[in-house]
Amino acid sequence: MSARKVSVHAKWIIGRVIGTKMLKTAKVRVTRLVLDPYLLKYYNKRKTYFAHDALQQCTVGDIVLLKALPEARSKHVKHELSEIVHKVGRVVDPLTGRRVAGTEFVEPLSDLLVEEKTLSEKLNELNISADSSAAESPSAQTPTS
């Protein structure tokens, strides 16, 4: 039978890992939106795929991008892990690059706070120097001499 060598229809799919108990293989659940013919509403329809994961880096609950293999690796495994899109517990916001937990950032956005302090400090320094420029210049010269 040459049907096994023919590659699969779905070249790229995204799904959620539901099992990693097999050696170097991840069980991935892929949901597609299917229109109910009577209600005319879209519902998620699930399908499980097996994906080859050479480094066994998937854990249950990861969102994973799979790429179709050019030839089926075994009777069931026709895809391989391309990248882990969202790692469970370590989701990274793609816009800022920071770690995220739910709808909040794990570390507070501390960059902005640091900038504010330095700005205000700089303003204070400017005020001091504007008021007493003559007093500062001799005091600066004495330690050097």
Place this chain on the structure above:
Amino acid sequence: MVLNGGIFFSAYDLRTLEYLQKGEIIFKNRVKIMTVNYNTHGQLSEGARKFVLFNIPQIQYKNPWVQIMMFKNMTPSPFLKFYLADGEQVLVDVEGKDYKQISQHVRKILGKSEEVLQSEAQAKMQASNPANFGPKKYCLRECICEVEGQVPCPGTTPLPKEMTGKYRAKMAESQE
């Protein structure tokens, strides 16, 4: 009750074939997967939520082979991500935008343009000639008896005697 600038009047209108067929976004062949990350609360995700409610069914209807997945409350900022056939990924930031702006932007970057759609429709028309008769899969009509004003099918009404083959054969024999 949902209003959309007068295009429809109730939530049930979202579930009509007419509404689904009105979808304008038809993706280029390279787009394989579409992912929408949005939040269920918060003003910044409002546009994304409306986009999911109004436009996703239309997009899926017009692009049945694109996998669309929705993720809720995973990141603080909403975004769209498209995965193309050659491994390329497109990230679209959607924070604070209106759902109409989002759909127009998506159409501009990854949708087939009007000219491409029209040329495809033209090619399709040229491939199938309405003047041909044949199986339903390939042609509009199977037999000329289906057309109004033509001789009806002898299966439903018997032909007049002068048109039947056996009468004509008898006449031809009697003349010789």
